Each structure stands twice: as structure tokens, then as C-alpha cells.
Amino acid sequence: MRSQDHRRLRPALSRMRRGPFAWIACAAVAATALALADAATAAEPIATLRAAAIDQEPDAPAMMRQSNKDLRRARNYPEQPPTIPHKIRGYQINLKTNKCMSCHSRMAVEQSQAPMVSITHFMDRDGQVLASVTSRRYFCTQCHVPQLEVRPLIENTFVDVDTLLKKGN
Numbered sequence: 613m614r615s616q617d618h619r620r621l622r623p624a625l626s627r628m629r630r631g632p633f634a635w636i637a638c639a640a641v642a643a644t645a646l647a648l649a650d651a652a653t654a655a656e657p658i659a660t661l662r663a664a665a666i667d668q669e670p671d672a673p674a675m676m677r678q679s680n681k682d683l684r685r686a687r688n689y690p691e692q693p694p695t696i697p698h699k700i701r702g703y704q705i706n707l708k709t710n711k712c713m714s715c716h717s718r719m720a721v722e723q724s725q726a727p728m729v730s731i732t733h734f735m736d737r738d739g740q741v742l743a744s745v746t747s748r749r750y751f752c753t754q755c756h757v758p759q760l761e762v763r764p765l766i767e768n769t770f771v772d773v774d775t776l777l778k779k780g781n
């Protein structure tokens with residue numbers, strides 16, 4: 613959008629340079645350009661989150677509480693890795709142990725009543741189903757994340773595809 617503005621501004625500027633009130637017009641255009649630049653910065657409040665000079669190291673914000681409602685959440689689209697509805701603090705995933713699998717593995721779910729990792733988690737890159745979870749899916753938190761009980765940092769305008777489909781009909 614900004615490059616389009618430039619394209620519109622440039623011919624306007626050259627036309628004005630020829631006119632008698634060129635300098636007034638130029639000042640007006642410059643003011644508009646400044647206002648546009650201001651609006652662009654205002655739309656990115658995330659840039660000001662640091663709230664300290666670049667050479668200062670402020671205290672880190674307090675750790676937020678992890679959501680632990682144990683209720684599975686809707687996915688925003690079918691391929692979304694579901695977010696984790698329970699806290700995972702202290703759950704280790706390394707070469708020797710995978711705490712997640714102690715509840716989510718095929719054998720563990722009878723005891724834990726957790727949903728089993730899906731069949732895609734057993735597939736290698738050629739779609740071949742392996743006997744155990746593939747190394748590509750071993751580090752669960754690469755894709756699955758717990759949630760915090762906080763207000764969103766910036767406004768989110770995401771629209772679910774089901775809402776879009778309804779609008780289209």
C-alpha cells in the first residue's frame with residue numbers, strides 16, 4: 613500500500629513544481645507524507661513494547677499462568693496442531709525421555725485417557741507408517757504450544773473458514 617502511495621505522490625509532486633504555488637503545495641504534500649508515515653508507525657504498537665531505551669536492560673515481565681482448563685479447543689483450520697489445554701511446566705523432552713508420550717503414546721492412552729498422537733505422527737517423509745513416533749514428530753513443542761491467560765498483544769482479525777463459507781452462501 614505504501615509503494616502505491618508513492619506512485620500516486622510522485623506525478624502529483626512534479627505537476628506542482630511547475631505551478632505558481634509550488635512551495636505551498638509541496639509543504640502540504642510533505643505534511644500528508646509525514647501523516648502517512650505516522651499512521652504506519654501507529655499501526656505497529658508492538659515496536660514500543662520494550663518500553664526502555666536500547667542501552668537499558670529492564671526487568672523481565674513476570675511469568676504468566678499457563679492455561680490448565682483441560683478442555684480441548686477448536687482448531688482454527690483442519691491442519692492446525694491443536695494447542696495444549698493443560699500446563700506442561702517441567703515436562704522434559706530429550707533423547708532419553710519424552711514426558712508427553714507417557715500419556716499420549718498408543719499404549720498410554722488407556723490409562724491416561726489422553727487423545728493418542730495422530731497417525732500422521734508415525735509417518736516418515738515418504739508417508740510410510742512406522743512402528744513408533746517418527747523423529748520428525750518427536751519434539752512435540754515444536755508444533756504444540758500451551759496457552760497463557762493474557763489479553764492478546766495486538767488485535768487479531770483472523771476469520772475462520774466456516775464463517776467465510778457462510779458469508780459466501
Ligand code: HEC
Pocket residue numbers: 681682683684685693694695696697698700703711712713714715716724725726727752753756
Ligand atoms: C499426565 C498426562 C499428560 C501428559 C504428561 C501430557 N498430556 Fe497432553 N493431554 C492429556 C490429556 C488427558 C488431554 C485431554 C485434555 C485434558 O484433559 O487436558 C491432553 C490434551 C493434549 C492436547 C490437545 C489435543 C486436542 O485434540 O485438542 C495436546 C496438543 C497435548 N495434550 C499435547 C501434549 C504435549 C505436547 C505434552 C508434553 C509437553 C503433553 N500433552 C503431556 C494428558 C497429558
Ligand code: HEC
Pocket residue numbers: 690691692693694710712713716727728729730731732733745748749750751752753754755756
Ligand atoms: C511437526 C509438527 C508436530 C509435532 C512435532 C508434533 N505434532 Fe502433534 N499434531 C500436529 C498436527 C499438524 C496435528 C493435527 C493434524 C494431525 O493429526 O496430523 C497434530 C495432532 C496431535 C494430537 C491430536 C490427535 C487427535 O487425533 O486429535 C495430539 C494429541 C498430538 N498431536 C500430540 C503430539 C505429541 C505428544 C507430540 C510429541 C511426541 C506431537 N504431537 C508432535 C503437529 C505436530
